[in-house]
Amino acid sequence: MPITRRQFCKNTAGVVSIGVVMPSLWLKKEARAQVPEALPGRKFIVLQLMGGNDGLNTLVPFTDARYHALRPTLGFTDSELSQTMLDSNFAFHPSMTALKALYDNGKVAPVLGVGYPNPNLSHFTSMDIWHRADPTLHKNEGWLGAYADVALVGKTGVPAIGVDPENPFTFHSTKVVIPDIAPSNIAFQQYTFQTDAKYPGDSTNQRNIWNTIYSRSFDSTSYLGQVAMTGLNAVAGADKIRTSTQGYTPMGLTYANNTLGIGLKMVAQLITTIPEIELLYVTLGGFDHHSKEIGDNASATNRLVGQHATLLGQFSEGINTFYQDLTNHGLADQVVIMQWSEFGRRPQENASIGTDHGTASVMFVIGNPIRGGHIYGRQPSLAVTDLDGGGNPRMQVDFRSVYGTILDKWLGADSKSILGGQFDDVGFFG
Secondary structure, three states: OOOOHHHHHHHOOOOOOOOOOOOHHHOOHHHHOOOOOOOOOOEEEEEEEOOOOOHHHOEEOOOOHHHHHHOOOOOOOOHHHOOOEOOOOOEEOOOOHHHHHHHHOOOEEEEEEEEOOOOOOOHHHHHHHHHHOOOOOOOOOOHHHHHHHHHOOOOOOOOEEEEOOOOOHHHOOOOOOOOEEOOOOOHHHHOOOOOOOOOHHHHHHHHHHHHHHHOOOOOOOOHHHHHHHHHHHHHHHHHHHHHHHHHOOOOOOOOOOOHHHHHHHHHHHHHHHOOOOOEEEEEEOOOOOOOOOOOOOOOOOOOOOOHHHHHHHHHHHHHHHHHHHHHHOOOHHHEEEEEEOOOOEOOOOOOOOOOOEOOOEEEEEEOOOOOOOOOEEOOOOOOHHHOOOOOOOOOOEEHHHHHHHHHHHOOOOOHHHHHOOOOOOOOOOO
């Protein structure tokens, strides 16, 4: 069976991922004319909350009587939300005080009621839809992979990278291979050409052999020529990531020692030491709260503690630390973050003090460049007659509108050609 380009890039260099875009041999001529207008210095970070975040308890409609009727145990009271109220109708989860401070300073734009037509409640299918920006699942690449196909081909260095254990499909493209590093405190130290551990003294020879093989003279327009160039670039890209990130200085800040804290610190290391990076990806999992969404051993119904409170606290504190880090490095004006989750939860709590798979939820767009401090979109009605057949709220904003707004207003791309249709501007760029 012939090996595919992606299989080669994934397997040839071991843990060394391709650190640069694929050569232009595989770039179609028509795509070259569609390269977005250059927007130097701009960076975009995708932050995924995996598992289906409970949007109703993230941005709480605390004045809605139906919210309290559907959630007699999970629903927050006014007094519990006193430190995180955004206006007379909505408040952040009580654990999100750090994000509330950023919201008050105009750095956070929540978007309510985000989803897509005919929602699918399977984790994997719904994530695929969000990754591809395609509810029909006909597209063979991710939405930022499609952007990379027209914006990153031919760029040197490391223009995009994922800090994620799953190799997000959002970055999958037909002409560009983007490296992915699982978050850990020693990830960058280990991100190198891996030689046979049984013969450590032979490491230099093994690397020299690699370089000799892939430095052979091939026709640059041939498949072998492109493979050889890709092999060399893979190692060069890994070397650059490993050595450059050593120059990072935290400037007195301490990131939490949890998955998101580690991931965001790695993103900060990359952004502050590798100027050409434009696209990054980071993930926090654990949001599939079918049971025990709140409470601890001392009190099973304490809404201020529990699984959801812990994760949202990590999200809130992690973003705040990361924002301060960018500010200290003079980079906050260059970065926009977009948070998403594959779906929300049902408005009605279940018998296990949890919530089951739902539909429309809240997204967050974060950063200096946005018009934050305002809520966008619209809270779906929780009235019985307005819920769908599964008892879930109906979407008010197509998630592709959020993608399209970012593509058009921040990345300088043609969202219609990338998303396959025109979607409304959500408005968070003014």
